Amino acid sequence: MNIWGAALTLLVSTYMGEASCPGVAVAITKGDQVIAVQGFGHDSTGAPMTENTKMAIASVSKSFTALAVRQLADAGKIDLDRPVFDSRVTARQLLAHKSGISDRTLPEKSLKQPGSPAEAVERAREALQKAVPDNEFRYTNTNYHLAARLVELASGENFNAYLKKHVFEPLGMRDTVAIDVTPRDLPADYRKGYGYAYGFSIPLTEPDRFVTGSDGVITTAADMAKWLAAQPKLAPQDGMGWEADQQGRLRHNGIWFTSTAGQLLTESGYGIAVMANSGITLGNEGTYGLENGIADVVDGKTPPEPESYRLLIDLVLAALTLLSTALGIRALKRPRRFHKAWQVLRFVPLGVLLALPTLLGLLYGGGRDITFFQLAHYSLPLVVWLGVSSVMNLSVAVARWRR
Structure with missing residues (x-):
């Protein structure tokens, strides 16, 4: 049959x-x-x-x-x-x-x-x-x-x-x-x-x-x-x-x-x-x-x-990447004075990026292990967004620390 x-x-x-x-x-x-x-x-x-x-x-x-x-x-x-x-x-x-x-x-x-x-x-x-x-x-x-x-x-x-x-x-x-x-x-x-x-x-x-x-x-x-x-x-x-x-x-x-x-x-x-x-x-x-x-x-x-939400998630991450890029460029072109203590917040995206393998392992795998290279296979858009956001925020932080 x-x-x-x-x-x-x-x-x-x-x-x-x-x-x-x-x-x-x-x-x-x-x-x-x-x-x-x-x-x-x-x-x-x-x-x-x-x-x-x-x-x-x-x-x-x-x-x-x-x-x-x-x-x-x-x-x-x-x-x-x-x-x-x-x-x-x-x-x-x-x-x-x-x-x-x-x-x-x-x-x-x-x-x-x-x-x-x-x-x-x-x-x-x-x-x-x-x-x-x-x-x-x-x-x-x-x-x-x-x-x-x-x-x-x-x-x-x-x-x-x-x-x-x-x-x-x-x-x-x-x-x-x-x-x-x-x-x-x-x-x-x-x-x-x-x-x-x-x-x-x-x-x-x-x-x-x-x-x-x-x-x-x-x-x-x-x-x-x-x-x-x-x-x-x-x-x-x-x-x-x-x-x-x-x-x-x-x-x-x-x-x-x-x-x-x-x-x-x-x-x-x-x-x-x-x-x-x-x-x-x-x-x-x-x-x-x-x-x-x-x-x-x-x-x-x-x-x-x-x-399946993979396309929706990737489109959202792509939009966030573009937004982070635009905001970073705007901040570099039009620097404003902030208390230097607040600039520490600009290191948050980098911290999240560095901790991402551990965070995803805890959230989705009960503590499973994953490398950065494997993480890029799992979600390249997520890695790209956090990477771009980290670079833009660090650039702005350095520019303002020099002022």
Whole structure:
């Protein structure tokens, strides 16, 4: 039974238009049966998106890592509740993000990137020693870098090779690979994803990052359909590479700076995977809403209209940039005397700019780590506005201090 109809096609097309997303690939299953697999739009070369277009699934990869750990636990090679790496942290706590490690204790994106899971363990050694596991959820890729190393130690195999032999090949996922470092290890036939700024989608190279175990799986919609169809037998669990949403449905989403993805298992037995070749930005947090909309359609419900505010936000930031420039030029041409103490306020934009990675990490990611370079991928208009405002205000402050 092919459930693709006008409602689903309209939903995906509307999402792509609202989110300014050039390409989307979708897989839908019912129980262990593949119902529909389809691509929409185009990749960064202009080629049509198909069910065989290779896409990054970002943190959806964690579900595969968790399965590898569970396989080895079932084989008696990993004790989920035994502390690992000479710490108080257990494998179960790593998978559930309850290890006590966070991006605050180990800023994994800002630090030098490791080249292997073994190097990731060494980088995390101090954080592991200081970690106090508890029941608090602290999301960090480091937990799954460490889980990948556990798989290597327990199996005696390279982590990516283990996934290929024990997960991808048994499921028939022939076009799926796992990589260590972006963009270095991306397959030759992988096409760049897109960034977004000022209303334009721009092909970009994913920033250099270590992704083993956490977000390094490259796959296709056709292969994700096989993965979803296997879930009834694999029996995924909350806290084991999947998360329960407010409705109790198991899901996991993933974000790169040049692509986004998500998977969802509905109460009615449907499996849904969505992959988009446009990265996360202000006003567009990924495929979460589209997954929910597809779930509504296949369950016979009317989905809400897809919404994205990325264009509106960028236009507002562009207007603020122009306003800051105009006010700065006016202040330089027509200087007025102010008490010098008030000039300190002109350093506020610079302070906000310097603190922006930390502020955004706290506001949107519960303390997640991000570098300035990655921040420019996330919202170039925001960085430009604060940068221009800082330069103009500093110029005015210097001019008036000299008077």
